Amino acid sequence: MPRHDDATPDLFAEPLPDREHFAPGAWLLRGFARDAAPGLLDSLPSILAAAPWRRALTPGGKPFSVEMTNCGTRGWVSDAAGYRYTTHDPLGGTGWATMPADWLKLAGEAAQTAGYERFRPDACLINRYAPGASMGLHQDRDELDFSAPIVSVSLGVPAVFLFGGARRSDHRIRIPLTHGDVVVWGGPSRLFFHGIATIKDGQHPLTAGCRINLTFRKSL
Ligand code: MD6
Numbered sequence: 078m079p080r081h082d083d084a085t086p087d088l089f090a091e092p093l094p095d096r097e098h099f100a101p102g103a104w105l106l107r108g109f110a111r112d113a114a115p116g117l118l119d120s121l122p123s124i125l126a127a128a129p130w131r132r133a134l135t136p137g138g139k140p141f142s143v144e145m146t147n148c149g150t151r152g153w154v155s156d157a158a159g160y161r162y163t164t165h166d167p168l169g170g171t172g173w174a175t176m177p178a179d180w181l182k183l184a185g186e187a188a189q190t191a192g193y194e195r196f197r198p199d200a201c202l203i204n205r206y207a208p209g210a211s212m213g214l215h216q217d218r219d220e221l222d223f224s225a226p227i228v229s230v231s232l233g234v235p236a237v238f239l240f241g242g243a244r245r246s247d248h249r250i251r252i253p254l255t256h257g258d259v260v261v262w263g264g265p266s267r268l269f270f271h272g273i274a275t276i277k278d279g280q281h282p283l284t285a286g287c288r289i290n291l292t293f294r295k296s297l
């Protein structure tokens with residue numbers, strides 16, 4: 078049944094997902110995680126019990142301003158030995174917490190809404206931004222398989238996502254992200270440079286003064 082060519086609108090049709098295409102293969106799904114957010118955040122304490130927040134060091138020895146942890150069968154870590162995925166937390170020595178079922182479901186549905194079928198992430202990097210924290214321009218390139226997209230869920234206080242191109246010096250657009258927004262990208266823009274501008278002071282009922290970002294990846 079055509080949905081857009083009908084002369085009369087179908088009041089009972091499923092609403093079209095609110096999605097904005099901002100680069101080749103890259104989509105912004107505004108509010109996609111808003112309803113799921115309280116449930117998603119309920120899982121944080123048990124994930125943090127396995128692997129608490131830490132400020133990782135870059136391979137060059139500089140601390141990230143963002144605090145990080147992971148869940149999933151693999152987690153992304155950074156230290157003097159470099160950027161990589163590990164099955165165990167190098168700090169605690171224990172395995173990362175299992176990825177909660179509702180996290181996996183949301184990530185799969187977001188990927189599908191952006192046109193990526195059967196996304197099965199094995200890793201979720203969790204970033205916590207206090208006011209003043211930022212994420213420098215980088216590429217996500219520590220995964221083995223660049224055919225899988227990345228799904229990124231923004232929770233809590235707002236942020237500005239910087240999105241460039243294949244070269245570090247390429248022009249960057251600024252995308253405001255608020256609580257519940259989801260960004261999905263892959264395909265032609267999978268290796269594009271991106272970052273997060275310095276977080277401003279703010280308050281959110283679910284995260285107090287911080288922004289939490291869940292970044293789902295298929296590492297293998
Ligand atoms: C953040 N996100 O939103 C940082 N990477 O806190 C990322 O670095 C990122 O959002 C790849 C894909 C989506 C992302």
Ligand code: FE
Pocket residue numbers: 215216217271
């Ligand atoms: Fe990234």
